[in-house]
Amino acid sequence: MTSRKLTEPQAKQCPTCKGTGEVSRTVRVGRRRRTVGRQTGLCLACLGSGEAPTD
Numbered sequence: 001m002t003s004r005k006l007t008e009p010q011a012k013q014c015p016t017c018k019g020t021g022e023v024s025r026t027v028r029v030g031r032r033r034r035t036v037g038r039q040t041g042l043c044l045a046c047l048g049s050g051e052a053p054t055d
Contacts, residue, residue: 013051014043014049014052014053016043017043017045017046021046021049022041022042022043022048023040023044024038024039024041025038025039025040026038027039
């Protein structure tokens with residue numbers, strides 16, 4: 001008799017980054033704080049793992 005393969009349950013995606021682990025932020029410069037572009041960075045909710053944080 002063969003043993004069953006156990007599959008790990010799929011983790012839920014982080015709602016902030018939608019599972020990518022990165023978020024985009026607007027970059028502003030100057031005294032008038034004009035927008036010059038966007039920059040990606042690490043998601044602080046899941047710390048880049050892409051999985052929903054557990055409370």
